[in-house]
Amino acid sequence: xxxxxxxxxxxxxxxxxxxxxxxxxxxxxxxxxxxxxxxxxxxxxxxxxxxxxxxxxxxxxxxxxxxxxxxxxxxxxxxxxxxxxxxxxxxxxxxxxxxxxxxxxxxxxxxxxxxxxxxxxxxxxxxxxxxxxxxxxxxxxxxxxxxxxxxxxxxxxxxxxxxxxxxxxxxxxxxxxxxxxxxxxx
Numbered sequence: 001x002x003x004x005x006x007x008x009x010x011x012x013x014x015x016x017x018x019x020x021x022x023x024x025x026x027x028x029x030x031x032x033x034x035x036x037x038x039x040x041x042x043x044x045x046x047x048x049x050x051x052x053x054x055x056x057x058x059x060x061x062x063x064x065x066x067x068x069x070x071x072x073x074x075x076x077x078x079x080x081x082x083x084x085x086x087x088x089x090x091x092x093x094x095x096x097x098x099x100x101x102x103x104x105x106x107x108x109x110x111x112x113x114x115x116x117x118x119x120x121x122x123x124x125x126x127x128x129x130x131x132x133x134x135x136x137x138x139x140x141x142x143x144x145x146x147x148x149x150x151x152x153x154x155x156x157x158x159x160x161x162x163x164x165x166x167x168x169x170x171x172x173x174x175x176x177x178x179x180x181x182x183x184x185x186x
Contacts, residue, residue: 004057008049016042063126068105070121076110085114090164093139093171097164100138104131118157128154139167 019041023034082098083091094114101122102109118124124131136152150170157163 004050004053008046008053011049012042012046015045060127060130063123064105067121067123067127068107071102071105071107071111074111074113076108077113078110082114086161088161090168093143093168094160094164096139096142097135097160097167100135100142101160103138104134112160114160116160118154118159118163124154135163136167136170140171143171145171 016038020034020038022041023029023037026034026037029037079095083094088094098112099109101116102112105112105122116122122131132152132154150173152166152170154163157166
């Protein structure tokens, strides 16, 4: 809640400056009237932003709880059954993706099966960018790759296999830890 109030406050400061600058065009207004105009503009912006932030936060939390409840209602799938359900050449990364998704939704990894659909079951379209940041960063950290800026899009990703393949492409551009150790020592 502090973050929401802080963001709304920062936005209110911007609107205060804009309101004050606009009040300079009002003829015959005293300085106290100009400050009142700026304060009213800032106050309206603050409360509008705060209400929108609270609405979005509540929607995000409701979606997260709904997905978590759906995942907990699923049957358990062992790691062996998870990997064996379809052939893959990226079993380790697929299991890391499963673990990261399970951590995001605070469920056991066994509840995330291979047939989960990113949009229909996990509602990642409503949970972006939090889902993307959390899961992708967790996988990058687990792969011992040195973090660097990258681009990532959830567009056209429907299954865990698609998601894992997209993450694999991102990881392909990262140098592995230790790869440039000699360069840093020189």
